[in-house]
Structures are given as C-alpha cells and as structure tokens.
C-alpha cells in the first residue's frame with residue numbers, strides 16, 4: 001500500500017535472504033524501486049544499534065516508523081542479553097529502536113511512530129520483577145500491554161518535538177503468529193475463525209496512519225478499524241507511565 005503511493009520503504013528484517021524476494025515482489029507490484037531491505041534482529045541490542053547506524057548513514061531522515069514485528073513462543077527462551085524473547089521482540093527491542101531513531105524522526109518531522117498492540121492487552125497485567133518470567137499467551141499479553149502504555153508515555157514526551165506516537169490493534173488475522181505447530185493449532189484456528197479479518201483489513205489502519213498527510217496530528221491513541229479505540233484510563237495513569245519509562249530505560253541502559 002505504501003510503496004504504491006510512492007513512499008521510500010525500508011523493510012527491517014532479521015532474515016534478509018527471505019526478505020529480498022518479498023522486496024522484489026513489492027517493487028514489481030508497486031512500480032516503486034525505492035524499497036529496501038536492511039538487517040535488523042530485534043532480539044539483539046547489538047543488531048538494533050548497528051541497524052540504526054547503517055540507517056542514519058543511508059537515509060537523511062525518517063518520516064514513519066512502524067514497529068510491526070511480533071512473536072509468541074510456547075516455551076521459555078532468552079536473548080543473549082538475558083531477556084525473554086517475547087518481551088524483547090515485542091517490547092524492549094522496538095523501544096530501543098524507537099529511542100535511537102528519534103533524531104531521524106525529528107529531522108523528518110512531522111515524524112510518526114506506529115506501534116502494533118493487540119486486543120489481548122487487557123490480560124497483560126504485569127509485575128516488573130517478573131517481567132522475564134511470563135509464559136506463552138501471558139507473555140504476549142504483557143508485551144502488548146507494555147507497548148500500549150509506552151505509546152502513551154512517548155506520545156506525551158515527544159509531542160513538543162513534532163513526533164506523534166499511536167498504537168494500532170489490527171484485529172485478528174490468520175498469520176503465522178497464531179500457530180504453535182502443535183496438534184491444538186486446529187482448535188485455535190476453529191475458535192478464532194469467526195473473528196478473522198483479511199490481511200488487507202488488518203494492514204489498512206497502519207497504512208492509513210503511515211500515509212496520512214501532516215493534517216493528521218492525533219497522538220497518544222490506540223487505533224482500530226480506522227478509528228480511535230477506547231482504552232481504560234488505568235493504562236494512561238501518569239505514575240504508571242513514569243515508572244514504565246524509568247524501568248524500561250534502566251533495563252536498556254538508556
């Protein structure tokens with residue numbers, strides 16, 4: 001959608017070999033050659049820092065950052081930096097990436113940050129001392145609750161700097177994230193079947209926010225189906241958001 005509108009796109013992917021044919025397909029369909037692949041593994045602080053250095057060398061500014069990558073894992077798994085892989089991929093990695101890209105977004109102002117959350121976030125209540133100890137769907141819900149709250153915290157912080165920050169709940173979509181490669185996948189699929197929306201529907205709110213002109217100055221919201229979704233006030237509690245910022249920055253040595 002974005003390439004078709006003539007935007008320069010950078011696909012930040014951990015598996016660049018798998019991403020290159022996708023880049024070629026996007027170039028072919030859109031007729032836009034300004035689609036690039038750059039390596040980024042959100043599970044590695046080092047990879048994130050190298051990506052940002054390379055990005056800043058190649059591109060003078062950034063208009064829109066879409067934090068899209070996300071995973072669910074069935075079993076405990078840790079990154080080389082000692083974080084749970086779900087919390088790192090879905091929350092800490094994108095948080096570090098976002099912070100490091102703020103100067104590029106400022107140069108590209110009005111900059112826009114779009115964070116992917118999920119309708120599961122209300123089940124993501126967490127304790128900071130257990131942040132690496134949650135499992136499976138609970139770890140995923142915690143990560144998406146953190147993403148939503150960080151969206152609100154950053155929106156307040158970055159408003160003065162010409163950068164908007166919003167979350168998107170894309171709805172329930174039949175993608176690989178839904179499946180565990182276990183026998184109960186069929187059951188999960190059956191339960192979710194009535195709720196599935198198409199890939200295009202899931203992507204349209206992201207494309208709408210990313211592609212809108214400077215007149216769209218909404219910030220600190222969660223979008224769903226092209227509109228603003230109501231979020232319980234406790235997720236915007238100033239003390240909770242301050243605490244989240246301090247603890248996240250401490251974990252990432254920022």
Ligand SMILES: NC(=O)c1ccc[n+]([C@@H]2O[C@H](COP(=O)([O-])OP(=O)(O)OC[C@H]3O[C@@H](n4cnc5c(N)ncnc54)[C@H](OP(=O)(O)O)[C@@H]3O)[C@@H](O)[C@H]2O)c1
Nearest residue numbers: 014041042043068069070116117118171172173175176177
């Ligand atoms: N599907 C849904 O129903 C649903 C609902 C609510 C929210 N969401 C959110 O929507 C976003 C996209 O999910 P999806 O449904 O499209 O799932 P998906 O098809 O599994 O795509 C997830 C993407 O994240 C990438 N990724 C995973 N770990 C990474 C890492 N360490 N570094 C860089 N990239 C990494 C994957 O790369 P590889 O190709 O290398 O694996 C994959 O391209 C996620 O944030 C998800 O939580 C999805």
